[in-house]
Amino acid sequence: MLIQMQDYEARSWLVHFILFQMSWNVVLCQLHYVIPEESRHGTFVGRIAQDLGLDIGEINSRMLRVVSTDEKEYFQINLQNGILFVNNIIDREEICQDTSLCVIHLQMIVDKPVQIYLVEVEIEDINDNSPAFSSTGYNLVISELKHAGSHFPLEGAVDADVGTNTVTNYELSASDYFTLDFQKYMNQIRTLELVLKKPLDREKQSTHTLTLTCYDGGKPRLSGTTQIVVTVEDANDNSPVFDQPFYQCSVAENTVIGTLVMKLNATDLDQGKNGKITYAFSKLLPSQVKDIFKLDPNTGEIKLIGSLDYESTKRYDISVDATDHGENPMVGHCKVLVTVVDVNDNPPELIVTSLSVPVPEDSPQGTIVAMIRAQDKDSGSNGKVSCHISNHTPFKIIPAFMRDFSLTVDGPLDREKKSTYDIFLTATDEGFPPMSVSMTLKIDISDVNDNSPQFIQSYDTIFIKENNPPGFHVYTVSASDPDVGQNSFLTYSITDKNIDGIPISSYISIQPENGKVFALVSFDHEQITYFQCHIRATDAGLPPLSSNLTLNIFIEDINDNAPFFPPIILATTVKAPKTAQSGNLITKVRAVDLDSGYNALMSYSFKESSGKVPFIISQQTGDIILKRSFTDSDNDEYRLVVVAQDHGEPVMTALTQIIISLVESEEDMTLDPQESNRNSDEFSEANVYLVIAICIISSIFLITLIAFTVLRWQKYRDEVNDLKENYKICSNTGGSWMYSQESQYKFYLNSGQPKNDLMVFTPNSSQAPGNGNAVSEAVFLNSSKPKHPNPDWRYSASLKAAMQGAVHMEGAAVLRGAAVGLEPQWPTVSSATTDPEGGEVSPPVGAGVNCNSWTFKYGPGNQKQPVPVPQIPPDFPENFIIPGSPAIISIRQDQPSAQAQKSNFITFGKKEETKKKKKKKKGKNQEKANNNTNDNNDQ
Known part of the structure; x- marks a missing residue:
């Protein structure tokens, strides 16, 4: 049953309930939205119409509306766009006080037909409430007898927020006595207790003021504080304490009985009867002390009731107890030291308690040699003793303890200078009149290894x-x-x-x-x-010391080596011109002595020299000099025996023979190699090494040069072999390029880089009348006009690839042997041209794969390729004929001069030196030419 409502104001909750029961089957879905609390009016919640699947155009006609279980309308729908928004500010703590999950249930109702949708809006909690304690202050009373670790419960703080926004942590102000202990369950604090870290002491601090702070876990973080005042309850936990634990006083032995010796004072920090004190001597105090001194139990005064004797007792140690009146009495203790003052009637005493002798001479300053005790039976200034050394020594005495003195080293010790010291010690007290005592100490110095051995000279x-x-x-x-x-x-x-x-x-x-x-x-x-x-x-000391002596040892030479002449000088023949003049040097001799000094000093002379000998010898240098000019009566040859004598003891000599031959003139002189060596002072060992090194270096250079040349030649041969493989014979109707193994030429481009490109033309020859042999003649005609080549010239495609690009033939000739003469033709090969009249290159029609041929076609008026007039070299023969063989053309571009750069030469055949060989093979080549002519005619 569908009920239509006309008046929105007339609806009631009963009608809604009936409609809900009747339309349960039309509930389609349930939506859930989440928004934070405290959202302002107009805050977007969700696109309710879109989420429910309603068209925007029908939400207004169907009366889409929100029905809430609360009286306060927190949400509203915009009927223009179907958006659910916040109508009133929502306080989560107001509507959901006891639950952590806060959800507002809404009903979305549309009419015509009636449909009801259930929508839940979850309100998220925000941290908008600070945690707070129920009171601003708490008072606790704790006895100082409580043990450490005692727990005292505290009231926790309250936060209206939930979840992490509620109270999550507590902090206590810094305290030496208290700390916090709280237990968490599911991030919620269940218990909060105050823990005593150490026992309290009322006498030190009777009140403790603490600040307890609570924090929540929200953002921003909020907190609350309260004060905790702890009052410490007193207990009898303090014993009486004297002003000082040790009292000291001096009493002369003639002090009058009844004199006040000392007044004691003790205090108790407790209160009431716990702080009331009574004084008494210790039960362990000897009875003879109690016979001399008396203690007042209330005032603590100690008075003298007996006689003092310094010689029998120098001081008295009195133990006094102070007891309070608490339930459990506590006792304080002190000691009283009563010193009996005596007169100065006893001299000091010197006692050597320790003596370390002998003293090493390397003892550093401050080394203790002896310990000496200076004591006096008197007390006070009468018993104070000072000690000093009476004589001057490298020692000094310094106080060590109350009555002990130390004898120490005060300067350097040297046993080698003084090995024993006598030290005079004197001790004096400070009494009146002063009294003193003296003693003598003998100190021996021991040796240490502090001196290194010494040589007289280093x-x-x-x-x-x-x-x-x-x-x-x-x-x-x-x-x-x-x-x-x-x-x-x-x-x-x-x-x-x-x-x-x-x-x-x-x-x-x-x-x-x-x-x-x-x-x-x-x-x-x-x-x-x-x-x-x-x-x-x-x-041999420890550690050992050493010193060095540098000994220079010279080996004196004795005359134990006889002089000798080098083998090159023994029995040497020397030629001298008869035209030599007096004083001319003929030759020189030199002997060698392995000794040194005077033992190696040489003097030279002739053995058994007669006055007719026209030569003299220099005694020091060994130079043989012509003393007079030669005459006709002189012999043609002189045999001179040269004696070399050293200056040693005994004298030792050496002999050699010099043969001097006379020649007519200096031109006839041929110096013996040995004589040349002697005149040039002989080769030394260093010169021989130098010559050997030069020869080795030259040999290495020559070997390197030969190896480089061989490698370059091998590379050249490999390149030529590659070209041989590339150039293959292929014939066609108009002509052909053929590779020739008989001659190899280089084709030079304008760039100067050599290319081994060989071009061989097979001329179209016809037999001359009356002659059976086909003869090809190469004649240069300056006046004849060149003709264009046959259009059917074909070139090899592989040849073009071998030439690496465009190959320009600036001058070429194709000679044809005919009856009327030769007809020069000038083909020009271009890589590519756009001019249809400039000629083109195309492979022949019907050429095979291995047919290396090209076809050159020329237009009627190619102006880009002028025909050069061939120039005949001046040394080229007028009639140069290669019988029976194809014309071999090598095109090169040389640059020897400016004129040579402008002209291109065309050379037929090989070099001139090969002409003779070709004439010898004329018969064979003629036969080969006839065969080639017949083959061309057949083609």
């Missing part, structure tokens, strides 16, 4: 004659050490060192005990002339 030089016998004593070293005992026991050694890779211990040795140096080998001055060794003297 450097020394010795000379050893060569050829000495092995084991020869050459030197004795000696060092001294001012130390004593094992610190002065010295041993000698030689420091490790190498001489030309040989250890020095192989040359000399030394005895460790006495320092004697021996030569282990027989020295040779010619092998070693000087060496240096370091001798070390080391003592």
Whole structure:
């Protein structure tokens, strides 16, 4: 049953209930929206019409409306766009006080026909309420007898918000005695307790004021505070305390009986009877003390009731107790020290308690040598003792403790200067009159290894004659050490060192005990002339000390090597011109002596020289000089014996023979290689090495050059072989390009880069009348007009690829042998042209795959390709004929001059030097030409 309502104001809840029951079957769906609380009027909730599937145009006619279970209308629908919006501000805490989930149920009703929709709007809580305590302050009374860890419940705070916006945490102000303990369950705080960290003390602090703060978990975070005042309840937990735990006083032994010695004072922090105090001597106090002193229990005064004797008792230790009147009495304690003052009737006493002798001489300043006690039986200033040293020593005495003194080192000690010290000590008290006592201490200084061995000098030089016998004593070293005992026991050694890779211990040795140096080998001055060794003297101290002596050893030379002449000088023949003048140098000789100094100083002379010999020899240099001009009576040859003598002891000599031959003139002189070597001062060993090095370097350079040339030639041959493979023979009707193995030429482009492109023309030859052999003649006609080539010329496609691009033939000729002569033709090959009259290149029709041919076609008036007039080289023969063979043309572009750059030469055949070989093969080539002519005619 469908009821139509005309008046909206007349609806009632009963009618709604009836309609809802009747239209239950038309409820289509249920919607759920979520909005935060405190949303303002007009806040968007949802597109209710769109979500319910209603058209915007029918919501107004069908009277879409909102029905809420609450009297207050929180939501409204905009009938223009079907949007559900907030009508009144919603306070979640007002409508949902006891539940955490706050939902408002709405009914969306439309008429014609009636449809009811259930809609839920969930109100989200926001943190709009601060947590708060029920009271601004709480008072707690806690006894100071409570133990640490006691818990005291507290009332928690309340927050109207829910979820995370409610109370989540508590904080307590900083306190040494209290802390918080709260338990959480499902993020909710269930219990809140105050925990005592340590026992309270009313006497220190009777009241504690704490601030308790609660926080919620919302954003922004809100808080609330309250004050907790803790009052500490008193208990008898404090014992009486004296002003000081230790009292001290001095009483002269002649003090009158009844004199007040000390007044004690004790206090108790407790209150009432817990703070009332009574004084008494300790029960453990000896009875003889109680016979001398008396204590008042109420005032704490101690008075003298007996006689004092300093010699029998110097001081009294009195223990006093102070007891309060609490239920559980507590006691305080103190000690009273009564010192009996005596007169100065006892002198000081010096007692050596510790003595460390002997004292090492390397003891640093402040080293303690002895401990001395200076004591006095008197008290006060009479018992204070000072100690000092009466004489001047490198020691001093300083106070160590109350009555002890330490004797310490105050300066450097040197046993080598002074080995014993007598120290006079004096002790004096401060009584009146002062009393003193003296004593003597003997301090011995012990030796330490503080002095290294010393040589008389740090450097020394010795000379050893060569050829000495092995084991020869050459030197004795000696060092001294001012130390004593094992610190002065010295041993000698030689420091490790190498001489030309040989250890020095192989040359000399030394005895460790006495320092004697021996030569282990027989020295040779010619092998070693000087060496240096370091001798070390080391003592036996701990740690050992050492010093070095540098010994320079020179090997003296003796005349043990005779002079000798080099083999090149022995029995040498020298030629001298007869035209030589007096004073001219004929030759020179030189002897070698392996010795040095005077033992190697040479003097030269002739052996058994007669006065007729026209030569003299320089005694120092060995130069043989012509002393007079030659005469006809002189011999043609002179044999001179030259004696070389050193200056050693004994004298040693060497002999050589010089043959001097006389020649007519200097032109006839041919110096012997040995004589040339002598005149040029001979080759030294360094010069020989230099010549060998130059030869090796030259050989390496020559080998490198040959290898480079071979590699370049191999590369060139590979390129030629590749070209041979590329150029293949292919014939056609108009002509053909053929590869020739007989001649190879280079085709040079204008860029200067060589290309091994070979072009061979097969001319169309006809037999001349009256001659059976086909003869091709190449004649240059300057006056003949060139003709265009046959349009059927064909070129190889592979040839074009081998030429790498456009190939321009600026000059070429195709010669045809005929009766009327040769007909020059000038084909020009272009890579591409757009001019139809400029000629084009196309492959032949019907050419095979392997047919390397091209067809050149020329227009009637190609102005872009002028026909050059061939120029005949001046050295080219007028009649040059290659019988029976195709004309081989090599086109090159040389640039030797400006004129040569403008003209292109066309050369037929090979070079001129190959002409003779071609004439010899004329018969064979003629036959081959006839065969080629017949083949061309057949084609």
